[in-house]
Amino acid sequence: MKRLLFLTFIIALFTACENPKQDNKKETTTADTIEKNDTPVAMEDEESWIGSKPMETVKIDTAVNKNSALKIRPKTKKTPEQIKRDDEIRDARIAFKRGVDAYNSKKNDEAIQAFKQTLMYDAENALANYNLGKIYYETGQKELALKYYQDAENLNPKDSNSVVAIGLIYFEKGMFDMSEEYFNKAVEMAPGYGLAYYDRGTLYGQQKRYDESLADLKKAAIYSPEDSRVYMNMGLAYFFKKDMDSACKNWNKAASMGNSEAQKAIGIYCKKNPAK
Secondary structure, eight states: OOOOOBOOOOOSSOOOOOOOOOOOOOSOOOBOOOOOOOOOOOOSSGGGSSBSOOOOOOOOOOOGGGSGGGOOOOSSOOOHHHHHHHHHHHHHHHHHHHHHHHHHTTOHHHHHHHHHHHHHHOTTOHHHHHHHHHHHHHTTOHHHHHHHHHHHHHHOTTOHHHHHHHHHHHHHTTOHHHHHHHHHHHHHHOTTOHHHHHHHHHHHHHTTOHHHHHHHHHHHHHHOTTOHHHHHHHHHHHHHTTOHHHHHHHHHHHHHTTOHHHHHHHHHHSSSSOOO
């Protein structure tokens, strides 16, 4: 079966062009992902429905102080070991900030080295793992990205971003049972996480489970009402349920928000079915 043409969540912030060399994954690290496919509408038959992939999370985490391992102890008389550890913590913070700055400047190689240096000083830094996974995913090294995301989840089991990212990679590998398991987990962890509902709705669409797909997309619309792609994909789901009035209504909403794919769909399919 071909992939559904479910529209990908396009990132406007970080689009990296560099492709760092394949890493051998010596550290145990994980990070966030980026999505940037802009798949055209192709709805000639069910086999080519919504074809790219679910949405991905987009931000590089910068809150270094969220990691408990990075918190410097109060000023008391310290042992030499404590002094050494404080120095390592400071070095980890400096390296982490350098990685964020490099990534925002689209210098992926420098960012990778900086985040790895962070892990040298603070091996349990979940955010550095998350960010490394993001960069490796972005540059096409998805197996390595998966390992980083898994490490990030192990270090921070409440990290719903990494859970969604893992589910996304399994989706792309065609491992739909595993993908659904992680999307379900993300929804349970963060019931108000629109991205998780969007991704799971995409998966259900891939499996022609259109009613379940619509149920999740409607929830995504509640939590992410300004995302035109949610309405674009609801229109596609209705299209394959042969409910053209609802399809065109959702495409018109997406088009009014500037979605170019929805505008194409309207031009092709809604001339005889104008949305009311």
